[in-house]
Amino acid sequence: LVVVFGTAVAFAPAPRITWAHKEVGLVHFHEPGIFNYSTFLLSEHEDTLYVGAREAVFALNALYIAEKQHEVYWKVSEDKKAKCVEKGKSKQTECLNYIRVLQPLDANTLYVCGTNAFQPICDYLLKDSPAIASYHLTCALQFLLKLPNGELYSGTSYNFLGSEPIISRHSSQSPLRTEYAIPWLNEPSFVFVDVIRRHFSDTEVEDDKVYFFFMEVSVEYEFVFKLMIPRIARVCKGDQGGLRTLQKKWTSFLKARLICSKPDSNLVFNMLQDVFVLRGPWLKEPVFYAVFTPQLNNMGLSAVCAYNLSTVEEVFSRGKYMQSTMVEQSHTKWVRYNGAVPRPRPGACINSEARAANFTSSLNLPDKTLQFVKDHPLMDDSIMPYEGKPLLIKKDVNYTQIVVDRVQALDGTIYDVMFISTDKGALHKAISLENSMHIIEETQLFQDFAPVRALLLSSKKGKKFVYAGSNSGMIQGAVAFCGKHITCVDCVLARDPYCAWSPHVATCVALHQEPIPGRDLIQNMSGDVSACPDRVKESYWQHFFKHGGTAELRCSQKSNLAQVVWKFQNSVLNANNSTKYILVGRDNLLIFNLSKEDSGVYQCLSEETVNNKTVSQLLAKHVLEVKLILHTPAAPTLS
Amino acid sequence: LVVVFGTAVAFAPAPRITWAHKEVGLVHFHEPGIFNYSTFLLSEHEDTLYVGAREAVFALNALYIAEKQHEVYWKVSEDKKAKCVEKGKSKQTECLNYIRVLQPLDANTLYVCGTNAFQPICDYLLKDSPAIASYHLTCALQFLLKLPNGELYSGTSYNFLGSEPIISRHSSQSPLRTEYAIPWLNEPSFVFVDVIRRHFSDTEVEDDKVYFFFMEVSVEYEFVFKLMIPRIARVCKGDQGGLRTLQKKWTSFLKARLICSKPDSNLVFNMLQDVFVLRGPWLKEPVFYAVFTPQLNNMGLSAVCAYNLSTVEEVFSRGKYMQSTMVEQSHTKWVRYNGAVPRPRPGACINSEARAANFTSSLNLPDKTLQFVKDHPLMDDSIMPYEGKPLLIKKDVNYTQIVVDRVQALDGTIYDVMFISTDKGALHKAISLENSMHIIEETQLFQDFAPVRALLLSSKKGKKFVYAGSNSGMIQGAVAFCGKHITCVDCVLARDPYCAWSPHVATCVALHQEPIPGRDLIQNMSGDVSACPDRVKESYWQHFFKHGGTAELRCSQKSNLAQVVWKFQNSVLNANNSTKYILVGRDNLLIFNLSKEDSGVYQCLSEETVNNKTVSQLLAKHVLEVKLILHTPAAPTLS
Structure with a gap:
């Protein structure tokens, strides 16, 4: 048996530069006694950053977040807290109100939701003064999206009140929700939700669609233990539910697995951490950037995969469905469904074809279509990432959040700059260069190395900033x-x-x-x-040393991709296994036992190889003169 | 979404001591031009170690392997080699004869098999002189076991001749083999085979059983891509095959999956690397020690799991079977079989119960039993490791081979000492101490860091050695x-x-x-x-230094679990961020810019904490005297 270990995997290189926390100018915000700065809302026209923390909402000057404009505290009522504690939850950590949703409603009003000691609550927050709680949700809220028309899309999972996980639309005209059934949602954790508007450019008048990104326990895969699987689910905004079948339930709920893996290296990233939608007038279609870690044997490995909207849509609109079957009376197995699919296509939004066939609303869809989508919400085809593999795989790091900025270089080339945060309070800034990843820099955002829980990019011309939140505070940094x-x-x-x-x-x-x-x-x-x-x-330092003494020559090199080379009188010095020279503090040169022969010019050079070309740069030049100093006789001392 | 990273996993600590290759006495053997020292056979009564390499067999003095006693070269014939090259295989690496089997036959004869350019061949080797090839196997041989009665048990997998993977018995009376079917063997890689003799102490007269350890592609598990699964299969020595059903096929072939995982840490080790059977008169039952690595996301992680024979037997003799079912006409799914199981139990050896019911041989087993075992060779119950979890999990290492020695400490306590080799030419020696692992030492066996391909323990009283083979040579070391x-x-x-x-x-x-x-x-x-x-x-070094000079005080500390502390006049020195003191070469102290105040006693201590108790040991003591040296005036020099 010949076993090949350590197959070469193209991991992303080290960040070129590592900025320590104090090395770069970062603006801090932290309110004493307030923790968990995890929800951000940026109002670009006001230059205000709204921040949801634990039991508090702040309005900060987005150009300088240390400047607090307003604050609102929103605590759990004493009776609610007591009830929560009674149920065995922690008074100090769980029975509190964590702000999870901050959405703009109109120029003067924000929509705010909090966990409220496991009794989620939403509120209209008038800017400058808080209003009264006005909206109650009954489940453990995880994610929520409010559309301008007043519709509210939410993803909520199990809580101790025993309610089931649901994806729902709260709307006075047409409230809808998922079925309480494993094929629909199986212990989900919601990560992200967003709406993608229809393309007006198309000949087809499409519906707006809401996409939910989450993880759930896999029904189609099995290993030695429970496997998690990342998914996209989508519903159509125009969905009205069914008339008899799927009454007040989604008729357009379909979900598919998101693949982020590298089979040739046996790498599987199935823990979805965060999603960012990159869109703009210059993009043909939105792109979903997603950060993953592995569930199995994770010793610190992270990946970023990107998915085109059209790839996602292709799976939902033309992919095969999965089918569950009972095997041997007690085992449910999921396999590809190869039978006939009813028309209109189950789970599709009402499109021109459906309308042409007189199906103008989900309410008049045929029962066959509705029954099929009720039983087959899971697609068999997987959503594959852009180029079929991760954009970036990094060792020794757990990525938590991602934001992406689209930037035009001087030569006109477009770069998607990824800002990816870690569980150690750092931020990586990475771009794809000639088919290889380049991590431009790593910035230690939080001095306490706390995990970054929230990341936001302000990409307004001339006001580009990255905002990051952790449990202990938040920072604003330059891009x-x-x-x-x-x-x-x-x-x-x-x-x-x-x-x-x-x-x-x-x-x-x-x-x-x-x-x-x-x-x-x-x-x-x-x-x-x-x-x-x-x-x-070209500047240099002049030093004078005594015969027999020790000299320390300083040199500083920021690039982690470069090597430092010391030269004496233009010859390279070898500090390895030398009793004469030692490198200390990474780059500084120590010279022992100085003698007249050590006098001369010392140069510290950095050598960095980019695209097989080595660039050499003089970092420091020292001119040393060793002198034989004349001593006056001293009396011997006793010790 | 709150994600918890870095769940605390109890990884094995660093080896306490690391021995460099030259630091310990190792005996080497290497024949110029001969590679792949991968098959060992120890004859303890002769003190001879037989070594199978590529195209050669050596007899070495087992007490001092540098002493070669005999050698036999066994090359592929020119026409066989030409045929092999024609088929697109490499002349330099594949179309050669790799010795894979060395078995004793009688006092004067060895049984030797080689890969012979994909035309495996076996031969009786008369000690001192080679005999003529006498036995041909038609498949790519992987593992083989020859019993004293002349029966030959082999595991062979696919080769380019198109033959199927089989586990077979070559015997003149009763040759048997596996069915060519996925449920029996699915792309297997054989790792180990051994026979376990019946217990004579039992009231039941049991049959001898042959156990095969291998990996194959899983039929019961699925993930984003092909999953490998480690298995034990076993057959009964008394098996004669069926009369009509399973004629000349095993009637006692059953297999089960070997579990080596830690679900609470999401660790799954499913790549079986090696197996060692620990047995002896002092053991109630044999124990299988197995080395694993993960298939998925492996960044250098290894584990050792141990399995009791009774746990294995329990699964085969009382466990549930798996059943395959066709789902939706095209998908085969495997689930637990809950139906009625025919009597005698399918796959069981002929035992007293069967004999009592008049089934005296597998030839007269009922068709129902035979048909069942033909369709259900895979057990649903898994074979769980001792204590339900790995004995040892180690980061940053790929283990390749294992041997275990049972040792009695002075106080009478028994320790199973594991010798585990790595793919970097090292050997770890580990024991379990008070429920935690202790890696006593790590020895760099091979200077070229080549993977260790074979490991053998000679545990004869007074002659305990470890033998290891790599592609480039072999070594003998003390335990x-x-x-x-x-x-x-x-x-x-x-x-x-x-x-x-x-x-x-x-x-x-x-x-x-x-x-x-x-x-x-x-x-x-x-x-x-x-x-x-x-x-x-207590010895010490006395040093005299010049004022203004630099002193280097030496100290050497072997334990990786200890810390070095330097003291000056009984106060601890802090070498961190100091311009006065620097630690170099791990433990040596540099003192700069010496003055009279630096005179005094310097002590280097090691502090090692074992069971919450810190043991302090003086490693070196230096007495320093700094003298103001009187200089005679010197003429100024120009530089």
């Missing part, structure tokens, strides 16, 4: 730290589409901030530094 | 390196059941080697060093 790159070579090697070198002011400038000084900016996303001007000024 | 522990405290803290301190000769001695000097040996497996005599002699 790029261009100014930290002090040379042209540094600025170009960063391969950061936000940054370019301005020879005019000899500074690495942020392209998204106006005004950009001068023209002839230098940026090269493949890391070619040939356009950089030759460095004119 | 313990007691003499390397130079103090009583070191010897006790090793917690190695092979070693004890002899105050008589002031040496850490090996208990398995005669004669043991003196009585009153000191060993304490819980690491209590209180019985160790106070160290009498």
